[in-house]
Amino acid sequence: MHFSLYPFIFSLLPLFLFLVFLRKWLSITTRPPRKNPPPSPRKLPLIGNLHQIGPFPHRSLHSLSQAHGPLMLLHFAAAPVLVASSTAAARDIMKTHDLIFSNRPKSTIAEKISYGAKDVLFSPYGEYWRQMKSICVLQVLSNKRVQSFRDVREEEMALIIEKISDSGSEVVNLSKLIVELTANVVCRAAFGLKYDGVGGRGGGAGRGFKEVLGEVMELIGVFDIGDFVPWLKWVNRVNGVYGRVERLAKELDEFLEGVVEEHEGRERKVGEEGGQDFVDVLLEIQRENVVGIPLQRDSIKALILDIFAAGTDTTSTIIEWVMTELLKHPQAMKKLQAEVRLIVHSNQPVTEDDLDQMPYLKAVIKETLRLHPPIPIIVPRESTKDVQVKGYDIAAGTRVLVNAWAIGQDSASWDEPEEFRPERFLNGRSIDFRGHDFELIPFGAGRRGCPGIQFAAVVDELAVANLVHKFDFALPDGVELDVHEFRAYRSRAITSADPCVMPLRKTSTTCSGDVPKSGI
Numbered sequence: 001m002h003f004s005l006y007p008f009i010f011s012l013l014p015l016f017l018f019l020v021f022l023r024k025w026l027s028i029t030t031r032p033p034r035k036n037p038p039p040s041p042r043k044l045p046l047i048g049n050l051h052q053i054g055p056f057p058h059r060s061l062h063s064l065s066q067a068h069g070p071l072m073l074l075h076f077a078a079a080p081v082l083v084a085s086s087t088a089a090a091r092d093i094m095k096t097h098d099l100i101f102s103n104r105p106k107s108t109i110a111e112k113i114s115y116g117a118k119d120v121l122f123s124p125y126g127e128y129w130r131q132m133k134s135i136c137v138l139q140v141l142s143n144k145r146v147q148s149f150r151d152v153r154e155e156e157m158a159l160i161i162e163k164i165s166d167s168g169s170e171v172v173n174l175s176k177l178i179v180e181l182t183a184n185v186v187c188r189a190a191f192g193l194k195y196d197g198v199g200g201r202g203g204g205a206g207r208g209f210k211e212v213l214g215e216v217m218e219l220i221g222v223f224d225i226g227d228f229v230p231w232l233k234w235v236n237r238v239n240g241v242y243g244r245v246e247r248l249a250k251e252l253d254e255f256l257e258g259v260v261e262e263h264e265g266r267e268r269k270v271g272e273e274g275g276q277d278f279v280d281v282l283l284e285i286q287r288e289n290v291v292g293i294p295l296q297r298d299s300i301k302a303l304i305l306d307i308f309a310a311g312t313d314t315t316s317t318i319i320e321w322v323m324t325e326l327l328k329h330p331q332a333m334k335k336l337q338a339e340v341r342l343i344v345h346s347n348q349p350v351t352e353d354d355l356d357q358m359p360y361l362k363a364v365i366k367e368t369l370r371l372h373p374p375i376p377i378i379v380p381r382e383s384t385k386d387v388q389v390k391g392y393d394i395a396a397g398t399r400v401l402v403n404a405w406a407i408g409q410d411s412a413s414w415d416e417p418e419e420f421r422p423e424r425f426l427n428g429r430s431i432d433f434r435g436h437d438f439e440l441i442p443f444g445a446g447r448r449g450c451p452g453i454q455f456a457a458v459v460d461e462l463a464v465a466n467l468v469h470k471f472d473f474a475l476p477d478g479v480e481l482d483v484h485e486f487r488a489y490r491s492r493a494i495t496s497a498d499p500c501v502m503p504l505r506k507t508s509t510t511c512s513g514d515v516p517k518s519g520i
């Protein structure tokens with residue numbers, strides 16, 4: 001019997017074609033839409049773009065952005081990292097989509113040091129962070145509180161001026177004195193003690209707070225590959241980094257615990273002699289349950305630690321850079337001295353009341369923050385959701401680096417950006433650094449912006465004004481001004497073979513209250 005399949009096949013053909021069409025249609029409609037990621041430099045297997053990041057990451061990222069654009073996507077090992085390098089890109093991240101980019105990525109080292117991210121700086125975005133940030137902004141670092149430390153700042157400043165005066169014709173190490181000034185101011189505000197006064201306390205191994213804190217700063221800057229490739233966490237376990245961090249966290253805790261206990265015994269109120277320091281304020285918030293959630297002891301210690309980690313080095317670095325730029329630009333130094341010496345009589349110190357009459361001083365500090373932001377790449381953020389920025393798709397969980405240094409170099413915003421020209425901030429151009437003008441964001445912006453701006457700004461202005469008011473500075477004979485950056489996160493001026501030391505010869509204690517107005 002002859003049996004043909006053809007009629008059967010032909011009868012099934014329409015059904016077959018229908019199924020093929022249906023499959024194709026379904027695959028089109030259910031396929032995830034095509035993603036449009038930002039431009040990326042070529043990456044290598046395993047390490048991604050890490051090989052393109054040099055010892056000064058802000059400079060490496062700036063060069064890459066010139067080839068790939070102000071919004072680019074890199075990969076640190078497998079982890080996606082969005083890099084923003086222009087005013088507009090920073091505005092998109094820190095204003096338009098600020099809420100989505102308000103998280104901080106997890107950092108194992110920071111978590112070990114900050115009581116499991118119970119601080120503000122490293123805490124993930126959420127209710128806990130919101131409560132801690134509001135304590136920081138409204139209670140600990142409010143304008144009124146910063147004002148309450150005015151005597152502390154003026155006393156510490158007077159001591160530095162006295163030390164320089166007493167040095168006679170000797171060369172002074174200005175860097176050291178500036179670090180001493182800012183550390184003492186922060187320490188007295190935080191604990192009511194001088195930095196040197198706490199030098200011998202705490203630390204099971206007999207080390208002082210000063211040494212332990214120095215090591216904390218060093219370890220926070222360590223690149224932890226385990227944060228990018230979880231299966232490589234063993235690297236820092238085996239090489240002893242995590243062990244070191246754990247020992248350090250224990251030493252720090254012993255010290256901070258001692259400080260909190262001491263404060264608990266005395267319950268100082270506002271207006272009492274000695275005033276309230278930050279620990280007093282935090283203990284009062286805890287006792288009176290001011291914010292509606294019980295403030296844990298670890299949270300108090302973590303917040304105090306933040307203030308040191310975020311506030312000491314940054315504040316001294318900027319004063320050091322200002323002095324370096326003024327030495328490099330004698331005309332600007334003269335102009336500033338003329339302004340300050342006109343307002344304050346020669347035998348008086350510059351006080352905080354005088355600072356508002358010194359527009360050139362403020363312009364010099366802004367120009368220095370533009371050229372040398374102490375944190376050149378803003379503390380990393382992380383996206384909490386998928387989001388589109390400038391038409392590019394950014395996936396949830398992408399790390400975000402905003403290159404504040406590159407933004408300060410952007411010729412779309414600044415004429416001759418490489419030049420030190422404080423005058424650009426005068427003559428009606430009212431750009432400020434408080435996070436509203438995205439051309440200048442050394443303190444970040446938006447919800448995660450720095451709460452210590454007022455605290456830092458007043459110390460910086462007071463220090464620079466007093467130094468240039470009282471002295472004329474010059475380099476020691478035979479020392480060349482060799483200015484370059486020092487380490488990734490601490491851009492510092494150096495003037496000799498010894499990094500981060502700025503030896504200066506004081507040529508005179510110039511005190512003429514009669515500088516002509518036209519000099520400004």
Ligand code: HEM
Nearest residue numbers: 120121310311314315379442443444445448449450452456
């Ligand atoms: C010149 C001095 C300073 C500079 C350049 C600076 C810069 C910064 C930057 C860039 C951020 C990250 C902002 C962001 O993600 O948008 C930050 C955060 C922070 N800063 Fe500062 N800072 C300075 C001084 C201070 C001082 C004096 C304090 C405290 C007394 C302080 C406390 C903090 C804290 C607690 C945060 C974390 C805010 C958060 O994550 O919500 N800073 N700072």
